[in-house]
Amino acid sequence: xxxxxxxxxxxxxxxxxxxxxxxxxxxxxxxxxxxxxxxxxxxxxxxxxxxxxxxxxxxxxxxxxxxxxxxxxxxxxxxxxxxxxxxxxxxxxxxxxxxxxxxxxxxxxxxxxxxxxxxxxxxxxxxxxxxxxxxxxxxxxxxxxxxxxxxxxxxxxxxxxxxxxxxxxxxxxxxxxxxxxxxxxxxxxxxxxxxxxxxxxxxxxxxxxxxxxxxxxxxxxxxxxxxxxxxxxxxxxxxxxxxxxxxxxxxxxxxxxxxxxxxxxxxxxxxxxxxxxxxxxxxxxxxxxxxxxxxx
Amino acid sequence: xxxxxxxxxxxxxxxxxxxxxxxxxxxxxxxxxxxxxxxxxxxxxxxxxxxxxxxxxxxxxxxxxxxxxxxxxxxxxxxxxxxxxxxxxxxxxxxxxxxxxxxxxxxxxxxxxxxxxxxxxxxxxxxxxxxxxxxxxxxxxxxxxxxxxxxxxxxxxxxxxxxxxxxxxxxxxxxxxxxxxxxxxxxxxxxxxxxxxxxxxxxxxxxxxxxxxxxxxxxxxxxxxxxxxxxxxxxxxxxxxxxxxxxxxxxxxxxxxxxxxxxxxxxxxxxxxxxxxxxxxxxxxxxxxxxxxxxxxxxxxx
Amino acid sequence: xxxxxxxxxxxxxxxxxxxxxxxxxxxxxxxxxxxxxxxxxxxxxxxxxxxxxxxxxxxxxxxxxxxxxxxxxxxxxxxxxxxxxxxxxxxxxxxxxxxxxxxxxxxxxxxxxxxxxxxxxxxxxxxxxxxxxxxxxxxxxxxxxxxxxxxxxxxxxxxxxxxxxxxxxxxxxxxxxxxxxxxxxxxxxxxxxxxxxxxxxxxxxxxxxxxxxxxxxxxxxxxxxxxxxxxxxxxxxxxxxxxxxxxxxxxxxxx
Numbered sequence: 096x097x098x099x100x101x102x103x104x105x106x107x108x109x110x111x112x113x114x115x116x117x118x119x120x121x122x123x124x125x126x127x128x129x130x131x132x133x134x135x136x137x138x139x140x141x142x143x144x145x146x147x148x149x150x151x152x153x154x155x156x157x158x159x160x161x162x163x164x165x166x167x168x169x170x171x172x173x174x175x176x177x178x179x180x181x182x183x184x185x186x187x188x189x190x191x192x193x194x195x196x197x198x199x200x201x202x203x204x205x206x207x208x209x210x211x212x213x214x215x216x217x218x219x220x221x222x223x224x225x226x227x228x229x230x231x232x233x234x235x236x237x238x239x240x241x242x243x244x245x246x247x248x249x250x251x252x253x254x255x256x257x258x259x260x261x262x263x264x265x266x267x268x269x270x271x272x273x274x275x276x277x278x279x280x281x282x283x284x285x286x287x288x289x290x291x292x293x294x295x296x297x298x299x300x301x302x303x304x305x306x307x308x309x310x311x312x313x314x315x316x317x318x319x320x321x322x323x324x325x326x327x328x329x330x331x332x333x334x335x336x337x338x339x340x341x342x343x344x345x346x347x348x349x350x351x352x353x354x355x356x357x358x359x360x361x362x363x364x365x366x367x368x369x370x371x372x373x374x375x376x377x378x379x380x381x382x383x384x385x386x387x388x389x390x391x
Numbered sequence: 392x393x394x395x396x397x398x399x400x401x402x403x404x405x406x407x408x409x410x411x412x413x414x415x416x417x418x419x420x421x422x423x424x425x426x427x428x429x430x431x432x433x434x435x436x437x438x439x440x441x442x443x444x445x446x447x448x449x450x451x452x453x454x455x456x457x458x459x460x461x462x463x464x465x466x467x468x469x470x471x472x473x474x475x476x477x478x479x480x481x482x483x484x485x486x487x488x489x490x491x492x493x494x495x496x497x498x499x500x501x502x503x504x505x506x507x508x509x510x511x512x513x514x515x516x517x518x519x520x521x522x523x524x525x526x527x528x529x530x531x532x533x534x535x536x537x538x539x540x541x542x543x544x545x546x547x548x549x550x551x552x553x554x555x556x557x558x559x560x561x562x563x564x565x566x567x568x569x570x571x572x573x574x575x576x577x578x579x580x581x582x583x584x585x586x587x588x589x590x591x592x593x594x595x596x597x598x599x600x601x602x603x604x605x606x607x608x609x610x611x612x613x614x615x616x617x618x619x620x621x622x623x624x625x626x627x628x629x630x631x632x633x634x635x636x637x638x639x640x641x642x643x644x645x646x647x648x649x650x651x652x653x654x655x656x657x658x659x660x661x662x663x664x665x666x667x668x669x670x671x672x673x674x675x676x677x678x679x680x681x682x683x684x685x686x687x688x689x690x691x692x693x
Numbered sequence: 694x695x696x697x698x699x700x701x702x703x704x705x706x707x708x709x710x711x712x713x714x715x716x717x718x719x720x721x722x723x724x725x726x727x728x729x730x731x732x733x734x735x736x737x738x739x740x741x742x743x744x745x746x747x748x749x750x751x752x753x754x755x756x757x758x759x760x761x762x763x764x765x766x767x768x769x770x771x772x773x774x775x776x777x778x779x780x781x782x783x784x785x786x787x788x789x790x791x792x793x794x795x796x797x798x799x800x801x802x803x804x805x806x807x808x809x810x811x812x813x814x815x816x817x818x819x820x821x822x823x824x825x826x827x828x829x830x831x832x833x834x835x836x837x838x839x840x841x842x843x844x845x846x847x848x849x850x851x852x853x854x855x856x857x858x859x860x861x862x863x864x865x866x867x868x869x870x871x872x873x874x875x876x877x878x879x880x881x882x883x884x885x886x887x888x889x890x891x892x893x894x895x896x897x898x899x900x901x902x903x904x905x906x907x908x909x910x911x912x913x914x915x916x917x918x919x920x921x922x923x924x925x926x927x928x929x930x931x932x933x934x935x936x937x938x939x940x941x942x943x944x945x946x947x948x
Contacts, residue, residue, distance in 0.1 A: 106572055106574050109574045113485035114489070116477075116478050117481070117482040117490070117499050118499065119544070120502040120545070121498060121499060121502045123502075123506060123541055123544075126517055126520075127517045130517055130521060131513075131517075133520075134520065185416045185419060188417075189420070192417055207681065208420075209417075209420055211424060211677065214595075214598060215427070216603075216644055216669050216673060217602060217644075218602065218647045218666070218669070219670060222662055223427045223431075225651065226430075227426075227427075253419065273790055273792045274792050274794065276748065276751070277792040277793075277794065279781065280748065280781055280786040280788075281781065281805040281861070282778050282805065282809070283402075284778065285409075286402075287402065291807075292795075295794075295795055295796065296795045310508045313510065314508075314509070314513070315510070316604070317644075320605075320648075341512050341605065345512070345608050345609070348519075348608050363516060363520075366516040369512070370510075370513050373508060373513075377504070377509075380508070381505065395779070395782050395809065398809050398810045399776065399778055399779055399782065
């Protein structure tokens with residue numbers, strides 16, 4: 096009897112240990128929230144919320160500092176917008192092509208190469224944006240400044256294509272064959288079937304893919320840090336330098352902001368803005384992906 | 392009759408047009424990848440030599456090298472792997488084998504899914520507050536390794552869960568029917584059969600971690616490190632030293648970032664060379680992952 | 694009353710890769726009649742059916758041999774020179790599991806018309822109502838034409854699929870075990886529908902339910918292991934089968 100009880104105890108202990116490891120992810124999220132919130136709280140003791148949201152300049156390291164988050168948010172939205180203009184349509188087109196048109200062997204070759212696109216380190220993309228794409232674009236757009244939002248935006252877009260295309264493709268492949276056959280049996284072509292039947296059926300999955308793309312673009316750091324410049328500016332002009340929330344944090348950390356100063360706390364203020372933006376999108380994407388599993 | 396034929400020709404025209412557009416869209420990404428790699432190679436290949444690989448960074452671009460950077464990358468990734476693998480696999484096992492459908496598992500799942508989408512720089516901020524300031528690990532290899540471990544944890548968990556899910560229930564039932572406990576089943580069946588998938592996921596996670604720059608910058612890794620961390624093996628007892636864990640460090644992507652940010656053309660060439668090494672490391676790891684996935688898929692056919 | 698042929702198969706064979714699923718089938722489908730195909734699982738009856746609208750073309754490693762001549766055009770519809778899409782514009786199919794599109798009821802029926810370039814609302818309205826009436830579904834859905842097709846019951850969904858198939862005025866409709874996923878009441882509604890429809894369009898139906906074949910068809914073909922064992926008027930096949938195998942199958946000795 097005794098050794099059975101010992102064994103049961105051991106089983107329970109192991110289960111508890113494994114549960115602790117699983118709870119780690121909850122702990123991490125809580126830590127992120129606590130740290131961002133507490134440091135930001137310190138920040139907002141010194142800077143009013145009104146100034147934070149309405150001031151049009153972000154110059155925390157100047158002698159007369161201004162703490163308006165809008166220029167950084169504008170920078171993030173501008174680069175993200177350009178990236179998504181590239182990534183969402185191309186990602187969807189690639190997904191449709193691979194899911195409905197491409198022959199089997201072509202898929203087997205193309206998919207790993209696309210995955211490679213997502214695996215390239217972002218510093219390398221940053222290098223490419225600054226030293227190859229910008230000079231090349233300057234030949235067509237003479238007004239393009241050396242640091243701008245267009246070049247990193249385009250590179251980010253292409254970098255994000257695999258995220259959008261692979262989740263969209265999974266969603267489309269999950270549409271059962273007999274629905275496709277119903278469309279083909281009516282004399283429809285692959286194009287008609289893809290856009291009139293498959294995409295509407297796979298809608299939640301495709302929406303989830305788009306949201307993953309959005310999240311990824313908002314959170315991208317190195318490409319914009321290298322190629323977009325370090326001057327926050329409230330602009331919608333992609334030909335000028337901008338600074339994103341992410342690039343700003345990098346800029347401060349490379350410098351010498353001592354722990355405890357307002358300048359140091361600004362990075363957490365920027366961080367919590369960033370976290371809230373991506374959190375909203377991530378939750379939406381998670382809910383949408385749960386929905387696909389319900390429909391079939 | 393001819394009306395239908397006309398309509399069919401119209402439909403098929405658009406169909407064919409889309410085929411071209413779809414193919415071109417797919418090739419855009421592939422084309423960019425090729426151009427990028429060629430550009431990198433053209434810019435930096437000439438700089439790649441033994442001296443480059445074994446020198447410290449320097450104010451003079453011709454004398455600068457990536458020694459401290461790749462040693463730093465290696466050590467940091469070692470810590471990352473040692474931290475992320477047991478924690479991630481354990482979490483994955485719990486969620487697949489032990490978890491019941493209740494609110495707790497739901498919360499864990501939502502969190503894991505959310506963390507996979509959190510920008511890497513936020514992990515840097517977390518590490519700054521938690522490891523550097525709270526635990527007082529400082530701007531060390533330990534901090535860097537743990538930060539990246541947190542970053543790739545969701546990947547390891549997902550890879551573990553998917554590999555475990557692929558194991559058919561009949562195997563589990565066979566094990567239980569012979570009187571095995573849950574842990575015995577996990578130990579002798581679940582873990583061995585899912586090793587391939589887990590390993591693949593880990594390697595892909597590590598290959599992502601190799602290229603991560605933002606979180607490492609945030610915790611304060613310096614960009615000009617002209618020394619190596621303390622060696623792990625010492626001549627005196629106890630022959631093993633952990634001092635290197637607490638040493639300052641730099642990593643490959645940071646070194647490349649540092650050189651790209653300098654205006655001198657010679658430094659940009661260095662950056663390209665560092666980029667080539669970084670790309671090679673990434674390609675090798677991805678190739679390794681694909682190879683392992685292939686080998687394990689051949690061995691175990693459900 | 695003269696009975697005209699709608700389609701004739703001449704030495705039709707079919708291969709899935711190296712496996713020969715149909716062996717030299719010679720069959721004549723009569724116009725505006727119901728022809729049923731019966732046989733045990735795997736005998737080739739569904740394979741045979743799917744040749745008529747070139748469904749096999751969707752998958753690799755499939756090969757046709759022989760001819761299927763569609764009358765009165767006198768075209769061999771499985772010839773590689775003939776576009777499968779064109780064949781499908783003239784021959785519709787209703788599937789085993791009801792497969793309405795995730796669209797409204799109206800749009801489901803209108804789909805085939807839109808594929809053919811008919812987009813004017815007035816023309817569509819007219820055709821949609823006509824097809825739904827012919828499929829005995831109009832009264833049940835007239836007030837919710839724009840509701841989702843998935844909200845209908847299984848039997849209603851299948852009748853929707855039939856309306857969808859009818860909307861394009863096909864020369865022939867292929868039914869692939871249309872009631873096997875439905876309850877008995879829905880089944881009998883569809884059987885009634887098929888009997889009514891035959892005055893308008895030629896029907897070829899595959900069924901594993903012999904009693905169904907006996908109830909609704911004019912001619913029946915018995916398939917076994919890829920061959921057409923016997924083909925005659927339904928009455929004769931079920932009461933006085935000429936081939937011993939047919940008799941054994943009908944009396945339940947196998948299959």
